[in-house]
Amino acid sequence: MNIINPRRRINAVFLFFFIFLLFCIARLLFIQFFRLKYFSEIARRQHNLFVELEPRRGTIYDSNLRPQAVNISADSLYASPKDIADKDKEGIIEKLKPILGLDEAYLKDRLYRKKSFIWIARKIEPWQKKAIEGLNIGGLGFLKESKRCYPNAYLASHIIGFAGLDNVGLEGIELEYDSYLKGESGWAVLLRDARQKKLNLWEKMLLPRDGYDLVLTIDEVIQFIAERELEKVFKKYRAKAASIVVLNPHTGEILALANQPNYDLNKYREAPLDSRRNRAICDLFEPGSVFKIVTASAALEEGKINEKKKIFCENGSYKYATHVLHDHRPHGWLTFREIIELSSNIGISKVAQILGEDLLYEYIKRFGFGWKLGIDLPGEISGMIREPRHWSKISITAIPMGQEVGVTVLQLASAISVIANGGQLMEPYLVKKIIDRYGETIKEFSPVMVNKVISTETASRIKDILRGVVDSGTGQLAKIKGVSLAGKTGTAQKLEANGAYSHDKFMASFIGFAPLEDPVIAVAVVVDEPRPYYFGGVVAAPVFKNVVRDVLKYLKTSKPAEEILALK
Amino acid sequence: MKASKFLLAILIITFFSLLYVHQQTEIFKLAYQGQKQLVRLQDLLDENAILRYNIEKGSSLAFIGNKAYEDEDFEIPHSYRLVRLNPQEELEVSTAPGPEKNIFVRILGIKRQAEAQTLNP
Numbered sequence: 153m154n155i156i157n158p159r160r161r162i163n164a165v166f167l168f169f170f171i172f173l174l175f176c177i178a179r180l181l182f183i184q185f186f187r188l189k190y191f192s193e194i195a196r197r198q199h200n201l202f203v204e205l206e207p208r209r210g211t212i213y214d215s216n217l218r219p220q221a222v223n224i225s226a227d228s229l230y231a232s233p234k235d236i237a238d239k240d241k242e243g244i245i246e247k248l249k250p251i252l253g254l255d256e257a258y259l260k261d262r263l264y265r266k267k268s269f270i271w272i273a274r275k276i277e278p279w280q281k282k283a284i285e286g287l288n289i290g291g292l293g294f295l296k297e298s299k300r301c302y303p304n305a306y307l308a309s310h311i312i313g314f315a316g317l318d319n320v321g322l323e324g325i326e327l328e329y330d331s332y333l334k335g336e337s338g339w340a341v342l343l344r345d346a347r348q349k350k351l352n353l354w355e356k357m358l359l360p361r362d363g364y365d366l367v368l369t370i371d372e373v374i375q376f377i378a379e380r381e382l383e384k385v386f387k388k389y390r391a392k393a394a395s396i397v398v399l400n401p402h403t404g405e406i407l408a409l410a411n412q413p414n415y416d417l418n419k420y421r422e423a424p425l426d427s428r429r430n431r432a433i434c435d436l437f438e439p440g441s442v443f444k445i446v447t448a449s450a451a452l453e454e455g456k457i458n459e460k461k462k463i464f465c466e467n468g469s470y471k472y473a474t475h476v477l478h479d480h481r482p483h484g485w486l487t488f489r490e491i492i493e494l495s496s497n498i499g500i501s502k503v504a505q506i507l508g509e510d511l512l513y514e515y516i517k518r519f520g521f522g523w524k525l526g527i528d529l530p531g532e533i534s535g536m537i538r539e540p541r542h543w544s545k546i547s548i549t550a551i552p553m554g555q556e557v558g559v560t561v562l563q564l565a566s567a568i569s570v571i572a573n574g575g576q577l578m579e580p581y582l583v584k585k586i587i588d589r590y591g592e593t594i595k596e597f598s599p600v601m602v603n604k605v606i607s608t609e610t611a612s613r614i615k616d617i618l619r620g621v622v623d624s625g626t627g628q629l630a631k632i633k634g635v636s637l638a639g640k641t642g643t644a645q646k647l648e649a650n651g652a653y654s655h656d657k658f659m660a661s662f663i664g665f666a667p668l669e670d671p672v673i674a675v676a677v678v679v680d681e682p683r684p685y686y687f688g689g690v691v692a693a694p695v696f697k698n699v700v701r702d703v704l705k706y707l708k709t710s711k712p713a714e715e716i717l718a719l720k
Numbered sequence: 721m722k723a724s725k726f727l728l729a730i731l732i733i734t735f736f737s738l739l740y741v742h743q744q745t746e747i748f749k750l751a752y753q754g755q756k757q758l759v760r761l762q763d764l765l766d767e768n769a770i771l772r773y774n775i776e777k778g779s780s781l782a783f784i785g786n787k788a789y790e791d792e793d794f795e796i797p798h799s800y801r802l803v804r805l806n807p808q809e810e811l812e813v814s815t816a817p818g819p820e821k822n823i824f825v826r827i828l829g830i831k832r833q834a835e836a837q838t839l840n841p
Contacts, residue, residue: 224773225766278770296766303776305783343751351751376781 200355201342206298207335208589209319210363212312212326214372215584219303220312221326221417223319226275226299229284229292234268236291244289251283252276274317275299300326302417308375310411310430311368311529311582314420323420323428325366325582327530332586332594335363364594367584369405374398377702378408381695382677386412389682389691395432395561398699401569401665401674403599404578406527407703409562433532436558437678440644441495441626441688442663443554445571445614447504448492450515453610456506459489459617463502470498473545477501480643492617493625495641501549509540509548516551518605519567520577521559525602527580535559554644564663565676568640571614572665572674575606619668630664630693632701639664639696641688646681657681662692666700673703 183191212221229252236244245259252259252273262270273280275297284292300315313324321330338360343351378396386394391412398408411431415423429435451457468482479496491499504512516522522537536558543551550556562580570577579600586595606614618638621627626641642661645653660682665674677692677699685691777783 219776222769222773222776224769296762301773303773304780305777307780307782345748351748351755372781376785380785 198346199343201344203340203342205338205340205358205360207337207360208362209298209300209315209335210333210365212333212366212368214308214368214370214375216371217367218372220308220368220372221300221302221315223298224301225296227278227281227294228274228297229272229276229281229294231263231270231272232268232291232293233263233265233270236263238264240291244292247287247289248272248284251280304372305416305418306414307372307379308370308408308410309414309417310428310432311370311406311409312417314417324430324529325368328528329366329583329586333363333366336361362589364586364588366586369400369407369582369584370409371407373706374703375408375410377706378699379410379414381698382410382412384698385677385679385682385691385695389679389685391679391683392681393431393435394677394679395435396675396677396695396699397432397561397565398703399565399569399580399674401572401578401671404566404569404580405584405599406580406582407673409582430529430531431680432561433527433529434560436533436535436560437659437680438557438644438647439554439559439564439661440642440659441497441554442564442640442642442661442676443557443559444492444495444500444552445567445618445640445663446516446519446521447500447507447512447552448488448617449519449571449606449610449614450511451488451503451507452613453515453606454507454511457488457503459487459613461488462486463488463491463499465491465496465498465502468498470501472501472549475546475549477549489617489620492640493620495621495626497553500552504548504552509543512548512551513537513540515605516557518577518603519570520563520602521557521567525562525566525580527562528582532562533560535563554642561676561678564661564678565674568663568665568676569674570605571611571618571638572671573611574608575604575611577602577605615668618664622664626687626689627662627664627693629689630662630697630700632666632697635666635700635704636668637664637666637700638668639693641693643686643688656683658686660686660688660691662688662696664696664700666704672707673700675699 209223211219211223214220233241241260241263245256245263248254248259249256254273259272262272272292281294285294298319300319302309302312302314309324311324313326313328314322315326315330315333316322319334321327321333326333338358340357341355343354345351378398382394382396385391394412396408396410397406399406409430409432411429413427415427420428462485465479465483465486466477467484468479470477477498479498481494483490483494483496483499486494486496486499488499488503490496491503516537522535524532524534526532537551538547538556540547543556547556566577566580579602581597581600583597585593585597587593615638618640619636621641622630622637622639627639630637630639640663642659642663644659644661645655646657646659648654648657659678659680661676661678663674663676665671675696677695679691679695682691
């Protein structure tokens, strides 16, 4: 007979749970001691998130601390194609197309990829974000990114340049000083919850170093005046292109630099490449009569000639070697002063012959032609001047009048500055200083004299002659009532494809400075293929006049930047 | 006796454990709130930057200048005079001014008068 022993059953259950407890403890000990690293790593990856902290790209200011390039927050649209049903994708494409203005093929390609994250459109406008949010489409999301914006649109476009989608400088100052502007990224290890939401708790963090700000030498008002006048002449004479450079002749600071055609920096991708060329520093051209200042200065400096010396100008037609030189108007005997004032090609070629090839070449180089001046912008070219041993028999007559030599607008502006400031070639520059976001100066740039070209006395004599160009010579349309100024006109034939000089394509130019007694600005204006008029004295001289007149008025009323910084 | 001591120990341990858990949950709650505030702050800063940018854009010479020249045929004047404004010492208001003057001064709080001094251009 079996007697049911309740105590044995209780003991059996107890034993079962005891063994189970031992098993749990053993499992716990195993996890805690032998699998500690493995599970800690999984937990760390789930709970922690490594994020890169984007630094703020530096702001670019003009000389009066007015912002020219800033950063604002913009939303970028992304999609999770894996989370979107295929049947819904066509409908989404149809809804997004009109808002984003994107190709259907592009959107299809993006949405049908087997990815969990893909960009649809980067840095979209606020109204686009609002419109897409209103559609309430699942599988789409927004991430904030920093967007580079230019409040002045096209102003100083060739100076400032632009930064690309990832805030990397691609042109102009943005490219040249990218290492200062971009800053350094930081990072943080943030905690996140079970739903992968970031929490405002971090284990470790390295703060980003924001980019430095740049203070340029350009003045927004002077830049505007220069661009306004340039655009007027570009449209009026239906020119192919135009450029202007405004310099402080004593320091080499560039107050304005502009080209036509130009482009809106906020829409750089839509701008044709031709508009983005910084012609003032990277286009080469034969300067024509403005180049006569080199021969004239050299001849005076070397004592080969004086203002009253008379030279016979062959009544407008002069045969030299195999070439016949012409003046635009026949002249007989002219003084050296008159040769410059009336821009006689024959006269200047005879002066050059007195000077000699080697001396002429030396002064051409001294004036900054044929080599890079060192402006802090990418793309500067050196121009072109051959050594005398490569000159032809007629080069001594061609080069003094600005043929057989290639120059840039910047070089012309620097050359006329030499005369304006008493004989020194100054290195042109665009950045005055680099500051941090609190206004502390990190680096400051000072004027650099490249070389002494001519003596102060020679510069003064040339100034006087160039005043005559405006008072009674070819540059009378540059006259400003109440302001004494000096300048030189130029009308250069362009070369055709077959190597012959064109009879209907010209470069019209004017270089000068004001006021005569103590110049504050030097200006070089060049207009490419103006029509129907093409003389420098008719096309370019009025641009010089309007720019100088308004800039001088403005300079009388402008505040120095130090005052503005103290108020900030 | 032993059981009561054991229970007491369990109670104390449980109390401190719960306190610890409560502390941790509070930290996370604050973290959530902090994150919310941070997002809100960031949104406000972004809005501020966008507004500042729009002001800069609207007041830029490229915008205003072109409008003035195109729409109004604006020109910088040919002749001009520079005038410097000097604030003077506070003027004493008469004890018996006309009633209108009193109200005018009181309402608008005008107590200074600027003197214009013409400079040679």
